[in-house]
Amino acid sequence: MPVMYQVITPPTPIEDLKGVGPKLRDKLLELDIKDVNDVVFTLPSGHENLTVMDLREAAHNDKVTVAGTIQTEPALAYFRGGKNRLTVFMEINGMYVKVIFFNQPYLKDKLKVGETVKISGKFQRHKLEINAQRLIYDDSGGYRVKYSLGGVMHSKTFSKLVAQVFENAIFNYDLPEDLKGKYRLLSIREALWRLHFPGNPHDINEARRTIKFYELFIFQLQLMEKRRRERVRNERYIVDYDVGALRTFIDTLPFELTDDQKRSVNEICRDLKQNVSMHRLLQGDVGSGKTIVAGIASYAVKTIGEQTALMVPTEVLANQHFQSFLEIFDGLLNIAKLTGNTSKKEKAGILAALRSGEIDLVIGTHALIEDDVAFNRLSLIITDEQHRFGVNQRKRLNDRAYRKNVLYMTATPIPRTLSITTFGDMDISIIKEMPKGRKPVETYWRRFEETDEVLDALEAEMKKGHNAYIVAPLIEESETLDLKNVQEIFQVFTDRFGEENVELVHGRMKPDEKEAGMRRFESHEKPVLVSTTVIEVGINVPNATFMVIFNAERFGLSTLHQLRGRVGRSDKQSYCVLISDPKTENAKLRMDIMTSTTDGFELSERDLEMRGPGDYFGVRQSGLPQFKVADLAEDYRVLEHARMSAIEYSAKMEGDG
Incomplete structure (x- = not known):
């Protein structure tokens, strides 16, 4: 859902602007600049302060703009590959400073001894040296504004277009006056003007703060409007389930639900009783017990003789859920599984039973959305890893x-x-609490030369009758990446523990091969499973107590946490060992974070900070808003204020209406 950037009406097309001919218009359209709103919201990519400062007040590594007198003839040195360095000494604010220009040899004739010039660059205070970026010819001071325009035009030319819009356009939209007063915000027009034509750093900071709030406030209003459109009231949506039968079923469970599970069940069941369609996200850390919550909701629907469909992304996960639900319900529900691997004969029987209403719960992959799948009365849809x-x-x-x-x-x-922005049109239930008896997984970081010690620890777990996962990041050897591949690791473990004890499963295997391999592992026929991240989600082997992840630096925090969640699923103490020789500070930080906490929600916040919102799920999410100024990883407080303001504003508008 794009954020609304319409503050000028009518939105004059760019071709109506002075100086924009057909060629320039076509180039601007390539940059998605179609009208005057797009012009004012094409914000500067950077601001360079050209105001001359006193170098004595600058700190080490500060970016500075200074004026000084040239003291020496410039010396030009060339290096391999055509690179060069121009060095000159200047007197700046009473200090004798070495100034270096890289790859700007043409400046040699422009730097004359005794002349005063203005430069900008980075100040190395401890060396009394400036790594100069450019010689400044503009004596006006103030700011140089830079735009990312893909080579379409110079920033200075675009700046003239922006000024033309401000001179002629009428800004019809602004934030409500009470919000501007409450949060000390500028008008939208003033904020945009200050970003394009700043006078000082305070101007830029105040303007950015205003536009951040505007973006997040408008987006929250849009989400609320989307929610209103989708939540049409209709008596038909009510699932008037048998409360008594549902309570009896819950009482027969061989364990007590955690408080978070109870709360989630109550929220879901309350939704089912409403005359508005349920649209809820159930978040639960690995091993927290989401499956039983989904099962209880399915049973509620069964009490009125209607159907539930559970769609999952992989065959392995479908098999896992199918087995789990068979154990939970033990004949109380008629359950079927439908995947791409289901035989034609079996599929025909399942489809007929779905149409007749004989099947209460069907669990499947993308096979559930094939054209020939029809239901009798489908009243609850559960999508796992949506x-x-x-x-x-x-x-x-x-x-x-x-x-x-x-x-x-x-x-x-x-x-x-991300919950507020990506899933803001949903209700959210969260399960953080772990089932009773679960022990936190002990996590360690080891380097490759310590692998033998790790194998000794794994062997000790095998002697206790426990299972172990071994995870590799690649299927085959890579010519470009120095990574341990799954085939190589499989050989290491078969050499140590014997082929009769080690199973291999990866994503390129046929579904029936993967399923057979998983069965051998689950039954303890082969207690060690060497695998890729195909085991990341949904695999439930309570007897598994040991996990080794090779080249752990190649994975994000969320993936590492998902993998670690395959162990620690019983009352047995479990262990996760990250084997890595990280080359970067970022990778070392991930290893330190993983060994310091098992709280998935804390890890998710750190992962967001490190990876950014767009890549949080491993792939760029098309549904994630792309803001001009707001940053979801940094602007949490602004988002909260904008969200509450949108709720209050929307309620006020409804009341006035």
Whole structure:
């Protein structure tokens, strides 16, 4: 959902601006600059302060603009590859300073002894040296504004277009006066003007703060409007389930639900009783018990004789859920599994049973959205790891519902800022609490030369009758990356523990091969599983207590946490060992973070800070808003204030209406 950047009406097309001919118009259109709103919201990519400062007041590594007198003839030195360095000494504010220009040999004839010039660059205070970026010919001072325009035109030319818009356009939209007063915000027109034509650093900071709030406030209003459109009231949406039967079922469970599970069940069941379609996200850290919550919701729907569909992204996860639900319900629900690997004969029987209403719960992959799949009365749709499905795929299943109640589940703890922006049109239930008896997974970081010690520790776990996961980042050897591949690691472990004890599973295997390998591992026929990240989500082997992740620096925090979540799923103490020789500070930091906490929600916040919101899920999310100024990783407080303001403003508008 794009953020609304319409503050000028009518939105005059760019071709109507003075100086914009057909060629320039076409180039601007390539940059998605179509009208005057796009012009004023094409914000500077940087501001260079050209105001001359006193170098004595500058700190080490400060970017400075200074004026001084040239003391020596410039010396030009050339290096291999045509690179060069121009060195000159200047007197600046009473200091004798060495000034270096890289790859600007043409300046040699422009720097004359005794002349006063103005330069900008980075000041190395301890060396009394300036790494100069450029010689400044403009004596006006102030700021030099830079735009990212893909070579279409110079920043100075574009700046004239911006000035023309401000001179002639009428800004019709502004933030509500009470919000501007409450948060000390500028008008939208003034904020945009200060960003394009700043007078001082305070101007820029105040302007950025205003535009951040505007973006987040408008986006929250748009989400609320989307929510209103989708939540049409209709008595047909009510699932009037049998409360008594549901309570009896919960009482028969062989364990007590955690407080977070109880709260989530209550929130979902309350939604089902409403005359508005449910649209809820169930977040739960790995191993927190989301499956039983989804199962209880499915049973609620069963009490009125209607159906639930659970769609998952992989065959492995479908098999896992199918087995889990069979154990949970033990004949109380008629459950079927439908995947791309289901035989034609079996599929025909399942499709017929779905149409007749004989099946209460169907668990499947993308096979659930094939054209020949039809339901009797589908009243609850559960989508697991929903971000792995496209919007159209989810919609195809949702459109088949009789009562459109949708529950999304994810084992990826999502930072609050992303929850509000990406899932702001949903209600959210969160399970943080772990089931009783679970012990935190002890996590260690080891280097490759310590692998033998890790194997000794793994062997000790095997002697206790426990299983172990071994994770590699690649399937085959890479010519460009120095990584341990899964085939090589498989050989290491078979050499040490024997081929009869080690199973190999990876994403390029056929589904039936993967399933057979997983069965051998789960049954303890082969207690060690060497795998790629195919085991990241949904695999549940309570007997597994040991995990080794090779080249752990190649994974993000969320993926590492998801992998670690495959162990620690019983009352046995479990261990996760990260084997890595990180080459960067960022990679070392990830190893330190992973060994310091097992809290998935804390890790998700750190992951957001390190990777940025666009790549948080491993791929850039098309549904994630692209803001001009606001940064979801940094502007959490602004987002919260904007969200609350949008809620209050929307309620006021409804009341006035």
